Amino acid sequence: MPVRVQTEDFDAGAEIARLRAGNPKVGAVAAFVGVARDVNDGGAVAKLSLEHYPGMTERALEQIVVEAHARWRVIDALVIHRVGSLKPTDQIVLVAVASGHRGDAFQACEFIMDYLKTRAPFWKKEVTPEGARWVEARAEDDESAARWQARQADVG
Amino acid sequence: MIKLLFFARLRDDLGCAQEDLALPAGVDTVAGLRAYLMARGAIWQEALARGGALGVAVNQDMAQASTPISAGDEVAFFPPVTGG
Numbered sequence: 001m002p003v004r005v006q007t008e009d010f011d012a013g014a015e016i017a018r019l020r021a022g023n024p025k026v027g028a029v030a031a032f033v034g035v036a037r038d039v040n041d042g043g044a045v046a047k048l049s050l051e052h053y054p055g056m057t058e059r060a061l062e063q064i065v066v067e068a069h070a071r072w073r074v075i076d077a078l079v080i081h082r083v084g085s086l087k088p089t090d091q092i093v094l095v096a097v098a099s100g101h102r103g104d105a106f107q108a109c110e111f112i113m114d115y116l117k118t119r120a121p122f123w124k125k126e127v128t129p130e131g132a133r134w135v136e137a138r139a140e141d142d143e144s145a146a147r148w149q150a151r152q153a154d155v156g
Numbered sequence: 157m158i159k160l161l162f163f164a165r166l167r168d169d170l171g172c173a174q175e176d177l178a179l180p181a182g183v184d185t186v187a188g189l190r191a192y193l194m195a196r197g198a199i200w201q202e203a204l205a206r207g208g209a210l211g212v213a214v215n216q217d218m219a220q221a222s223t224p225i226s227a228g229d230e231v232a233f234f235p236p237v238t239g240g
Contacts (some may be wrong), residue, residue: 033227034240050239051164053232056216081239093240119218121211121232122239123164134165137209137236 002077003061005052007084010044012094018076020098026075031096032113038088040135045126048135050083050092053121057081064115068097069154071111072104080111081122111148118145160191163234169203174196179227184201186212187221189231209236 001045014034020026063079080094095112099105124135160175167173183189190212194201204210212219213232218221 052215053163053213053216053234055162056213056232059216061217112160117240119235120239121163121213121237123235124238125164133239134168134235139237 001081003058004078004080005054005057005061005083006018006080007066007082009082009091010080010094012091012096015078015094016096019057019076019096021080023075023098024148025100025102026098028105029096029098030102030109031094032089032109034093036086036088036092040126043128043130044127045088046084046097046126047087047127049085049121049125049127050081051125054082054100056121060120061116064112064119067113067115068108072099072108074099074108075106077108077112079116081116081120083122114141114144114148117141158225159230160193161230161232163232166203170199179195179225184226185221186214186219186223186225186231189225190221192232204233206235210234211236215237219226 012031012039020029036048041057050112065079068074068077075098076096078096082092086092095109097105097109097112099108117143126133126135157193158179162170162172162179180188180192190204193202211234214223215230215239
């Protein structure tokens, strides 16, 4: 199961070990862990809650992983994203990609993360000293995702 | 009937998470549905008047203004996503 949405924390080391277990074709694993910070947009953040669109979220993440497989030589990939109540220092997301060589693993991992940020239906709400607020989307995230479209246009 | 879903800030602004709606006569695209909902009043007008920043999914796939809608569909409206 390459995509999981869950409230529980995850053990990145154990997940990475499982991803490549017993497969001698794997020469590289690239992994990204996103973590909750205690500050955003200049304000202190005490807690955050993550909401998602059940069903569509899993579907969107699976489509992103399928696209990564189509673009790079990916042996296996895993996405775990937490929802519910989180606090600063908590892990939010894990993306891990196993491949024969590091180039494919690094690029596919970054691609999955960039697309997740702009296409997977999650929303963050932060609790700050001034009250709760919905996190605003960032233009830089759209730009990061758009880079991959430009690269594909170059190739195709 | 169609099933409408609203998420995150949009749900808060509208005070509505889910609604079953008889597909209004003449509404057959996302743009048509959005215009129909915006005509409900000031709150709807304001919440759904966010231009390109408003996300829409039809049957759990990202949709465009021109995406067709028919009876039985699940249509979700939401703000730009902020996961990761």
